Amino acid sequence: QKEVEQDPGPLSVPEGAIVSLNCTYSNSAFQYFMWYRQYSRKGPELLMYTYSSGNKEDGRFTAQVDKSSKYISLFIRDSQPSDSATYLCAMSGVDSNSGYALNFGKGTSLLVTP
Amino acid sequence: DVKVTQSSRYLVKRTGEKVFLECVQDMDHENMFWYRQDPGLGLRLIYFSYDVKMKEKGDIPEGYSVSREKKERFSLILESASTNQTSMYLCASSYPGFYEQYFGPGTRLTVT
Numbered sequence: 001q002k003e004v005e006q007d008p009g010p011l012s013v014p015e016g017a018i019v020s021l022n023c024t025y026s027n028s029a030f031q032y033f034m035w036y037r038q039y040s041r042k043g044p045e046l047l048m049y050t051y052s053s054g055n056k057e058d059g060r061f062t063a064q065v066d067k068s069s070k071y072i073s074l075f076i077r078d079s080q081p082s083d084s085a086t087y088l089c090a091m092s093g094v095d096s097n098s099g100y101a102l103n104f105g106k107g108t109s110l111l112v113t114p
Numbered sequence: 115d116v117k118v119t120q121s122s123r124y125l126v127k128r129t130g131e132k133v134f135l136e137c138v139q140d141m142d143h144e145n146m147f148w149y150r151q152d153p154g155l156g157l158r159l160i161y162f163s164y165d166v167k168m169k170e171k172g173d174i175p176e177g178y179s180v181s182r183e184k185k186e187r188f189s190l191i192l193e194s195a196s197t198n199q200t201s202m203y204l205c206a207s208s209y210p211g212f213y214e215q216y217f218g219p220g221t222r223l224t225v226t
Contacts, residue, residue: 032213043218049214106156107156
């Protein structure tokens with residue numbers, strides 16, 4: 001079993017919809033959770049960062065972590081065509097074998113249609 | 115703002131050539147990383163470095179080496195390029211003790 005699982009999509013939604021992107025993980029040592037956005041042919045850009053369980057909101061974006069279920073989510077409200085990108089989840093923890101290296105999901109491709 | 119730059123956006127090399135990919139960051143980060151990204155496989159860690167002249171193997175180090183002579187610069191070397199090394203190469207950096215990594219724009223390498 002991969003340490004981080006993420007549905008690759010593609011996910012297609014109309015403009016203005018609420019988008020839900022998710023990852024599951026197996027390593028209970030993970031405590032640091034990130035979401036990256038990657039536009040086509042560009043490097044990933046850090047979008048959200050959370051520590052341990054709970055919610056974090058930044059504008060139209062909300063990151064949610066449920067450590068008991070080993071499940072993280074990214075919600076995008078009022079989605080815009082400019083949100084069309086691949087979204088990568090990433091995580092790590094002090095006990096993970098690779099130190100400060102991150103464990104990435106494979107990314108979910110999102111298309112927001114006007 | 116953190117800035118991570120990579121020497122080339124696109125590179126075409128022939129099989130057997132020695133290839134250097136350069137990465138420079140301007141935020142005095144101690145940690146630097148090299149990944150490759152392939153469709154269906156996601157991001158895979160090749161090598162990382164916690165300090166000057168220090169390196170650690172990642173998940174897929176075979177066929178690659180790295181060099182870190184200065185804190186701001188981390189180079190990835192393909193000693194003898196092969197077609198299966200055709201990929202998008204991404205460099206990242208982070209502060210020590212912090213997990214957030216900042217990525218460069220990537221180098222799309224094609225080996226023919």
